[in-house]
Structures are given as C-alpha cells and as structure tokens.
Amino acid sequence: MRESGARREFPGYEQSMIEVIATSLELAGTTSILLLLIAIPLGWWLAQKRGWGADMIAAAAALPLVLPPTVLGFYLLLFLGPHGPWAPILRLFGLRTLAFSFPGLVIGSLIYSLPFALTPIRAGFAAVPPHLMEAATSLRAGAFDRFRHVALPIARPSIVAALILGFAHTLGEFGVVLMIGGDIPGHTRVLSTSIFDAVEELDYTTAHELSAGLLVFSFLTILALRRFDRSGAI
Amino acid sequence: MLSVSITRVLDRFTLAAQFSVPAKGIIGLFGDSGSGKTSILRIISGLQRCPGAQVQLGTEVWQNAVNWVSPERRGVGMVFQEGALFPHLNVRQNLDFAARRAPPNRSPRPIQVDAVIDMLELAPLLGRKTQNLSGGERQRVAIGRALLSQPQLLLLDEPVSALDHGTRDEILAALERLSAALDLPMLYVSHNLAEMASITDHLVLLSQGRVAGSGATAQMLTDLSLPLAARPDALSVLGARVSGYDAGNGSTRLLIDGHEWKIPGRLGKDRADCRVRVMASDVGLARDVPGATTILNTPPARILTASAMPQSEQVNVLMRLGADDNGQYLLARVSRESWQNLQFQPGETVHLLIKGVGLVDAN
Numbered sequence: 318m319r320e321s322g323a324r325r326e327f328p329g330y331e332q333s334m335i336e337v338i339a340t341s342l343e344l345a346g347t348t349s350i351l352l353l354l355i356a357i358p359l360g361w362w363l364a365q366k367r368g369w370g371a372d373m374i375a376a377a378a379a380l381p382l383v384l385p386p387t388v389l390g391f392y393l394l395l396f397l398g399p400h401g402p403w404a405p406i407l408r409l410f411g412l413r414t415l416a417f418s419f420p421g422l423v424i425g426s427l428i429y430s431l432p433f434a435l436t437p438i439r440a441g442f443a444a445v446p447p448h449l450m451e452a453a454t455s456l457r458a459g460a461f462d463r464f465r466h467v468a469l470p471i472a473r474p475s476i477v478a479a480l481i482l483g484f485a486h487t488l489g490e491f492g493v494v495l496m497i498g499g500d501i502p503g504h505t506r507v508l509s510t511s512i513f514d515a516v517e518e519l520d521y522t523t524a525h526e527l528s529a530g531l532l533v534f535s536f537l538t539i540l541a542l543r544r545f546d547r548s549g550a551i
Numbered sequence: 552m553l554s555v556s557i558t559r560v561l562d563r564f565t566l567a568a569q570f571s572v573p574a575k576g577i578i579g580l581f582g583d584s585g586s587g588k589t590s591i592l593r594i595i596s597g598l599q600r601c602p603g604a605q606v607q608l609g610t611e612v613w614q615n616a617v618n619w620v621s622p623e624r625r626g627v628g629m630v631f632q633e634g635a636l637f638p639h640l641n642v643r644q645n646l647d648f649a650a651r652r653a654p655p656n657r658s659p660r661p662i663q664v665d666a667v668i669d670m671l672e673l674a675p676l677l678g679r680k681t682q683n684l685s686g687g688e689r690q691r692v693a694i695g696r697a698l699l700s701q702p703q704l705l706l707l708d709e710p711v712s713a714l715d716h717g718t719r720d721e722i723l724a725a726l727e728r729l730s731a732a733l734d735l736p737m738l739y740v741s742h743n744l745a746e747m748a749s750i751t752d753h754l755v756l757l758s759q760g761r762v763a764g765s766g767a768t769a770q771m772l773t774d775l776s777l778p779l780a781a782r783p784d785a786l787s788v789l790g791a792r793v794s795g796y797d798a799g800n801g802s803t804r805l806l807i808d809g810h811e812w813k814i815p816g817r818l819g820k821d822r823a824d825c826r827v828r829v830m831a832s833d834v835g836l837a838r839d840v841p842g843a844t845t846i847l848n849t850p851p852a853r854i855l856t857a858s859a860m861p862q863s864e865q866v867n868v869l870m871r872l873g874a875d876d877n878g879q880y881l882l883a884r885v886s887r888e889s890w891q892n893l894q895f896q897p898g899e900t901v902h903l904l905i906k907g908v909g910l911v912d913a914n
Contacts, residue, residue: 448635451598454622455629456700457652466648470639 333502334511334523341488341507344419348426349483352434355427356479360438361464364445375439379432386429390496393425397497417499422507425497426487434483441475442468478542485538489531553578553704553736556605557594566590566760572753574608574704574736577726579747579768581740581779582757588740591757592706595738596629597622608704626654628697628705632712634689636681642692643677649699662733667695670732671725687718691725698729705737711746723750727911744779748772748788748828749911773869773880775858780867780882785831787881788911789872793819802847803910808878810850818910828909834883835904836868838893848905852881854897859887866890874900 359378363371381389395401397415407415415421445468453463469476491509498505500514508527515524554571566587572578580588593599595606597613597620606613613620629635636645650664668674671691676684684692690710697705707726711719727750730737741747747754747768754771756764756779764777769788772779779785791805796817803819805812805827812827819825841849852870859866864887872878883903895901 446635448631448633449637452629452631452635452637453648454598455596455627455706456649456696457623457626457654458648459623462652467637471637473639 336503337506337508337511340419340503340505341509344422344426344507345484345487347423348430348487349434349480351423351427352430352483353476353480356431356434356438356483357469357476360435361442361468363435363439364442375435378435381429382432386490386492387496389429390425390493393421393428393493393497397421397424416497417501417505419504422494422498422505425493426490429490429493430483430486433486434479437475437478437482438472441472441478444475445471481538481542485535489535552607552609553595553738554605554607555591555595557591557601558603559590559594559601561587561590561760564760568757568760568762570755570762570765572755572765575734576752577730577737577739577750579739579741579751579754580757581744581747581754582742584742586742586757587760588742588757589708592708592738592740595704596627596706597625598629611703626701626703628700628702630690630693630697630705630707630710632709634681634693636684636689636692636696638681640681641677642673642679642681642684645681645692645696646673646677646699649696653699653701660734661701662698662735664699666732667698670729671695685718686714687721690714690722694722694725694729698733698735702735705735707737707739709741710739712741712743719746723911726750744782744784745786745828748786749826769880773882775856775867775869780831780869781860783832785867785882785884787829787831787879789827789829789879789881791825791827791910793821793823793825795821805910807850808872810872812850812905812908813847814908814910815847826911828911829881829905830907831867831882831884833906833908834881835906836883836885836893836895837902837904838895840902841904844904846904846906848908849902850905851900852878852903853900854895855880856897857890857895860884864888868895870901870903 359374363375394416397403399414403415407413415424449467449471450463453467458466489509491513494505494507495510495513498507498510500506500510508531512524512527515521515527552571553574556569557566559566563585564587568587568591580591582588590599594601594604603616605615607615612618613625637648640648646664668677671694673691673695676688676692681689681692694710711722714722723746726737726739729735739747739751751768754766754768755762756771756777758778764771764774771777772785773787774780789807791807791812794804794806794811796803797813800813801817802813802815803817805814805825807827837849850872851874852872853874853876855869855871857866857868865884866887868883868885868890870881870883872881881903
C-alpha cells in the first residue's frame with residue numbers, strides 16, 4: 318500500500334489515467350468501426366456460400382476464439398516487426414515497425430475481435446428470408462440494390478450487436494495488447510494493461526477503480542446487446 | 552403468346568413441360584402438389600436457373616440456348632404464398648420500393664399508383680406496419696406492390712392458399728377486376744380446382760412434370776378425356792349475365808344461354824357479365840319436365856356423351872345447354888344405376904336439376 322500512496326502523490330497521475338482511458342476508447346472505437354467494414358462484406362459473402370472455401374475462411378476468422386492471445390500476439394509481433402514480411406512496405410511510409418505502435422495495436426485488435434463481430438453479422442444475414450430477396454429481384458432490384466435496401470436493413474440489429482460486441486471486446490482484451498503494444502504510456506497503454514500494472518505495483522485502489530469501471534461497462538454492454546439482438550444468442 | 556419449354560431433372564421426377572398460351576387474361580397452371588408448377592413459375596421468372604430452357608413472352612426472349620435475361624430485367628411481377636412484404640418498410644414504403652424501380656414509360660398505359668390503391672382498397676393500410684396486417688391485407692399489398700413495378704407478366708404462386716374462405720374470394724375477385732382493367736397477363740399457380748375455375752381464362756394442366764392438356768378453362772373442365780372431369784370436385788363454369796333482382800323472392804336472375812337461372816340472395820350488379828360455377832355432383836338429369844321440386848333451376852340441355860368413371864359406380868355426362876347444339880358445356884355426375892335405369896342416349900334433350908350454383912364475380 319506504500320506503493321499506492323507514492324503513486325497517488327505522483328503529480329501526473331490523473332493525467333495519465335485520462336490518457337489511458339482515451340487510448341482505450343480510441344482503440345475500441347477505431348477497431349469496431351473497421352471491424353464493421355470488414356465483417357459486413359465478409360459476413361454477407363459467408364452467409365451466401367457453402368463449401369470448403371467458405372468453411373476455411375470462417376474457421377480462420379474464428380481462430381482467435383480458441384487461440385491463446387499470447388500466440389496471436391507473438392506471431393503478430395514477428396509479422397509486423399522490422400523483420401516481418403511487411404517491413405519493405407512500411408519503409409515506404411518511413412516506418413520501421415508497427416510493433417509497439419497504435420496502428421499495430423489496431424491490427425492486433427481487429428484480428429482478435431473479428432469473430433465477435435463476424436458471427437452475429439453472418440447469422441443476421443443468413444436469417445434474411447430468401448423469398449424477400451427474390452421479391453426484391455422481381456421488383457427489378459439488382460444485386461447491390463437488394464443487399465443495400467433489403468438485407469442490410471433487415472440485418473441491422475445484428476450489425477448493431479456486432480458493433481457493441483466488437484467495441485466491448487476490444488476494450489477488454491489484454492494478451493494481444495500487451496504482446497504487440499508493449500504497454501507504452503500515452504501510446505499503447507490501455508485500461509486492461511493498466512490494471513495489470515497497478516496490481517503488479519500493489520496499487521489495489523487504482524486496480525479497483527479501473528476493474529469496477531470495466532465490470533459495470535461490460536454489464537451495461539451485455540444488457541444493451543440483449544435489448545438489441547432479437548435472436549437472444551447472447 | 553407466352554411460350555415455355557423446360558426439360559429438367561428434379562429430385563422426384565423429370566420436368567418436361569412445353570406450352571404456349573395466349574398472353575392475356577388469367578392463365579392457370581394447375582396440378583397436384585409436386586407436379587412441378589412452382590418450378591415452372593420460378594423458371595419463367597428467372598429466379599431459378601434452368602440451362603437449356605426456353606422462355607419467351609411475345610417477341611421478347613427471356614431465355615433460350617444463347618440468351619439469358621436476368622430476373623430483375625424480365626419485368627415479371629411475383630406474388631408469393633405469404634406475401635413476402637419487406638418487414639422493415641411499412642405498406643406505403645413497400646409500394647414505393649416497387650414504384651421507384653419501375654421503368655419510366657415502359658408500357659403505353661402505365662399502371663397508376665392511385666388506381667392500384669383504389670382497386671385493392673389499400674388507402675387505409677398505407678401507414679401500417681406489415682407485421683400487423685391480416686393475411687388478406689398482406690396479399691392485397693403484395694399484389695399492389697407487384698403491379699407498381701409495371702410488370703409485363705404477373706406470376707402468382709398460390710396467393711390465396713393461406714387465407715380463409717371469405718378472404719380468398721375477396722382476393723380472387725380483386726384479381727379478376729385487375730385483369731379486366733389493366734390488360735396485364737397473369738399466370739396463376741394453384742392446386743385448388745375451384746379457384747382455377749373461378750378466375751382463369753386458360754388452363755394448363757400439369758401432371759408429374761408434363762403438360763397433360765392446355766386450353767380454354769371452360770373446355771378443359773368439361774373434357775372427359777382429361778383427369779379434371781374425373782376428380783371428385785369436378786365442375787363446369789358458365790358465362791352468365793345478371794338480368795335483375797327479384798326483391799319479392801329475394802333472388803338474383805341470371806341469363807345463361809337464353810335461359811333464366813335464379814340464385815338466392817342479391818348478387819352482382821345488373822347487366823354485369825359474370826361467371827357461375829356448377830359442381831358436376833350438383834347436377835341431376837330428368838327426362839320429363841320436373842313437377843313439384845325445390846330445385847330452382849331446371850334448364851334444358853342436350854346430352855353429348857357419357858363415360859363411366861373408373862373404380863366408381865358413377866357416370867360422367869357431358870351436355871350442352873339448350874335444345875340446339877350451341878350452348879355452353881356442362882358436366883353432370885350421376886349414379887351408374889340411374890343412368891342405366893333411365894337409358895339416356897347421346898343426342899337426347901333432358902331437363903337438368905341444378906342443386907347449387909356459385910356466382911364467381913360480377914364485374
């Protein structure tokens with residue numbers, strides 16, 4: 318508890334907490350928006366297709382559900398690092414590495430949270446009754462028109478659910494963030510890593526504040542999801 | 552003309568259907584469940600791909616060995632069994648969905664939004680959510696929506712099978728009115744013979760994926776060589792004209808081939824052309840003018856031919872109304888015993904005893 322006292326007296330404490338929350342929200346917000354941009358077309362495609370190709374892609378996208386986050390983080394670290402396959406492309410933009418950077422964190426989060434956004438969206442699209450799409454066809458709507466004006470609005474609750482779930486899951490992730498982000502204050506330190514830091518430093522007060530905050534937020538998220546997702550899958 | 556030629560191996564049988572029908576009025580596609588009706592409809596619409604099939608409406612080839620017009624470019628309106636209304640749009644927005652995508656000035660006489668709303672009585676429904684509509688309301692909206700896409704052909708897949716009887720008749724009457732008013736050919740799929748008899752002008756009879764017959768509905772129904780006449784619900788349809796209402800007796804007078812018929816109740820408008828259904832089992836034959844009887848309608852008719860029904864003690868008798876040979880065709884089903892006892896002969900003029908008459912619709 319002596320450590321905790323020392324930390325509280327540290328003048329930049331409030332400032333650093335605000336920074337951590339801001340980084341967390343920015344990461345979760347960016348990730349969940351990008352997730353939708355990926356999961357909507359991918360979910361639509363997967364909802365139409367049957368067969369090996371679609372199964373392989375669906376399985377790959379679902380991998381983060383079972384893989385230890387450290388495994389994912391480790392490979393991403395190698396992949397995005399200065400000796401990874403992307404390094405030559407990164408150098409074109411004057412970057413040496415994406416590891417330990419905010420963009421790297423976003424890429425890691427995207428992969429890690431993809432199944433949580435993809436699953437409801439795919440299920441939402443699969444639940445669009447085929448005869449409604451056929452009715453739209455007979456009313457002279459082309460393929461994109463049907464997707465945009467029939468499938469998308471009907472699947473909207475699932476898309477909102479995916480957005481909330483993607484946001485909340487990104488906010489709560491730890492392993493990947495630690496591996497690829499490195500917990501750098503002001504850059505890649507987020508709420509979940511801060512809790513770990515606080516506990517390591519025996520600063521239980523801070524750990525309590527952050528943990529309770531995330532707990533309440535997570536509960537509210539699940540509550541909101543239940544209201545939105547009519548399927549009641551969650 | 553609507554010309555269709557399809558050969559396709561389905562799960563249970565091979566669909567091998569060729570027919571050409573005049574593209575006007577209401578064309579019925581009739582057959583038992585699993586006879587391939589819905590497949591044919593879906594192939595005509597283009598929703599089901601069928602390589603090698605040929606589909607042509609008038610001079611427009613929708614599909615043959617080399618051409619394929621995608622379903623959204625065929626201009627076929629579709630009415631599904633359960634309506635298929637968009638749940639995220641209200642009634643007005645469902646209609647707008649169609650109207651907005653309709654080609655401008657496609658046909659010389661475009662179908663007007665107001666006329667559709669009027670004829671299908673949609674005005675009170677416009678602001679409603681589709682989830683809160685009754686089955687009949689749903690189908691009226693679905694028909695209206697299909698019409699507002701300015702189709703060249705309207706396909707109806709058992710549109711009233713999920714409805715109760717009263718609502719069914721209401722929708723059928725609306726379809727008849729629309730067909731008369733809009734000059735739009737309709738292809739109507741059903742396995743209900745009474746429905747077919749009520750509204751179709753032309754009938755294509757399907758049996759196990761093949762066309763068993765095709766022709767004007769009144770002739771098809773009374774053709775003893777077709778399986779229709781052998782069904783327990785065999786019936787005839789007759790063109791009639793409402794000649795007046797007898798307030799004292801409470802019955803409507805109809806003129807059918809120069810003979811006056813009576814139906815209890817006030818039905819139809821004066822001088823309106825209409826169609827009546829007569830079940831074969833509701834028609835009896837008498838050699839002499841019937842004396843005291845409760846039966847209202849006893850018109851004369853001449854026997855053309857008769858055929859014993861297989862595996863049944865009944866005989867189908869085909870007649871023409873009136874004493875000369877130019878009346879409409881009518882089917883009667885009588886017991887073999889009475890047929891043999893009375894020794895009726897083809898060419899003989901008899902008096903009919905018509906127990907029940909159903910008025911279909913008076914425009």
